[in-house]
Amino acid sequence: MAISIKINKTTQSRINQCDFENIEFGKIFSDHMFRVDFTDGKWGDPEILPYGPIPMAPSISAIHYGQAIFEGMKAFKSAEGKPLLFRPMDNIKRLNESAVRMGMPEIPEELFMEGLKQLVSLDRDWIPTKEGSALYIRPFMFATDDFVGVRPSNNYSFIIFGCPVNSYYPKPINVLVEEKFVRASDGMAGFAKAAGNYGISMLPTMEAKKKGYDQIIWTDGRSHQHVEESGTTNLFFVVNDTTVWTPALDGNILRGITRDSCIQLLKKRGLTVEERKVSVSEIIEAAKAGTLSDCFGTGTAAIIAKIAGIGYQGQDFMLPDPEKRDVSNWLYATIYGIQTGKLTDDFGWVVSVD
Numbered sequence: 001m002a003i004s005i006k007i008n009k010t011t012q013s014r015i016n017q018c019d020f021e022n023i024e025f026g027k028i029f030s031d032h033m034f035r036v037d038f039t040d041g042k043w044g045d046p047e048i049l050p051y052g053p054i055p056m057a058p059s060i061s062a063i064h065y066g067q068a069i070f071e072g073m074k075a076f077k078s079a080e081g082k083p084l085l086f087r088p089m090d091n092i093k094r095l096n097e098s099a100v101r102m103g104m105p106e107i108p109e110e111l112f113m114e115g116l117k118q119l120v121s122l123d124r125d126w127i128p129t130k131e132g133s134a135l136y137i138r139p140f141m142f143a144t145d146d147f148v149g150v151r152p153s154n155n156y157s158f159i160i161f162g163c164p165v166n167s168y169y170p171k172p173i174n175v176l177v178e179e180k181f182v183r184a185s186d187g188m189a190g191f192a193k194a195a196g197n198y199g200i201s202m203l204p205t206m207e208a209k210k211k212g213y214d215q216i217i218w219t220d221g222r223s224h225q226h227v228e229e230s231g232t233t234n235l236f237f238v239v240n241d242t243t244v245w246t247p248a249l250d251g252n253i254l255r256g257i258t259r260d261s262c263i264q265l266l267k268k269r270g271l272t273v274e275e276r277k278v279s280v281s282e283i284i285e286a287a288k289a290g291t292l293s294d295c296f297g298t299g300t301a302a303i304i305a306k307i308a309g310i311g312y313q314g315q316d317f318m319l320p321d322p323e324k325r326d327v328s329n330w331l332y333a334t335i336y337g338i339q340t341g342k343l344t345d346d347f348g349w350v351v352s353v354d
C-alpha cells in the first residue's frame with residue numbers, strides 16, 4: 001500500500017544562514033521535519049512540515065516517566081548529487097526493538113522509510129559535501145499522554161529531523177575506565193536507544209571530564225571487570241594488528257550499526273574478530289606489553305573515534321600514535337568511502353534516494 005505524506009513546505013528556507021564550512025555539531029537544523037502521531041491504537045496521517053517547536057502539555061508522560069527513544073543515522077551525497085542513506089533498515093529495526101522494550105508501539109517499517117526518504121529528498125540541499133561531513137538524521141518517538149501517573153502512554157509522536165554536521169570527534173580521545181557508576185546491567189535496557197540511558201551517563205561523564213578525560217568506558221554492573229562501551233560508541237581493541245576484541249551483544253550494550261559494519265569489513269580483510277566478554281585486565285596487560293596496536297569506538301556520529309589513552313585506577317596507558325593506526329584509519333576510509341559512494345558497496349549497505 002502506498003503511503004501518502006502531506007507536505008507543507010516552508011516559505012522561508014534557512015539554508016542561506018548555514019555556514020557549511022564551519023558547522024557545529026547538532027546546532028543547525030534543516031528546513032523540514034517528518035511527523036506522525038499514534039492515537040487510538042493506530043498511526044495517523046504522516047506529514048512533512050517546517051522544522052520548529054512542537055506544542056506540548058507540561059504533563060506529557062515522556063518528560064516525567066521517560067518513554068522516549070531515538071535513533072541516529074546519516075545521509076551523504078554521491079558525486080552525482082544523489083542522497084545516500086547508510087543501512088537505514090537497521091536503524092528502523094533497532095528503533096522498534098527500543099520501542100518494544102519501553103512498552104511503546106512499533107512504527108511500520110514502510111512508514112518510517114517513506115518519511116525518511118521524502119524528508120531527505122526534500123532537504124537534499126542541506127546535505128553537506130565537505131570531507132567528513134553529512135546530514136545527521138534524528139528519528140525519535142515519545143509518549144504524549146497529557147496524564148500524570150506511571151503507566152504506558154496511549155499517545156505517541158514520531159518525528160524525524162536532520163542537521164548538517166562535520167565529524168564528531170575530530171581529535172583522538174582519552175577515556176577513563178568507570179568502576180563506580182553503571183550504565184546498564186542484566187535485564188535493564190542497555191540495548192535500547194532510550195533517553196534515560198543517556199540521562200544517567202551525564203554525571204559520570206562530567207566527573208571524568210573534571211579529571212581530564214573526554215569519555216568513560218563503562219564496565220559491567222556486577223564485577224566492573226569487563227568493558228562494555230564508551231559514550232555513544234561501541235569498543236574495539238586490536239592486538240598486533242591481527243586480532244580484534246569487541247564486547248559481545250549481551251543485552252547491555254547498543255547493537256551498533258557501525259560496530260557491525262566494522263566487524264564485517266575486518267573479517268573480509270582477514271583479521272580475526274572475537275565478539276566476547278573483554279576484561280579490563282587483558283586490555284591493560286596488552287597496553288603494558290605494547291601489543292595493543294589500536295583501540296577505538298565506533299558510532300554513526302564519528303564513524304571511528306580513536307582512543308589515544310586509557311585511564312585505569314589512577315594510571316594512564318598511552319596507545320600507539322593515532323596518526324599511524326593501520327586498522328582504524330583503514331576502517332574510517334572504507335566506511336566513509338562506501339557511505340559517500342566513492343568505494344564499491346559489496347554489502348548492499350547504501351540506499352539511494354531519488
Ligand SMILES: *Cc1c(COP(=O)(O)O)cnc(C)c1O
Nearest residue numbers: 232233234254256257258299300
Ligand atoms: C548509538 C550508540 C552506539 C553506536 O551505534 P551506531 O548504530 O553505530 O551509531 C553505541 N553505543 C551507544 C550507547 C549508542 O547510543
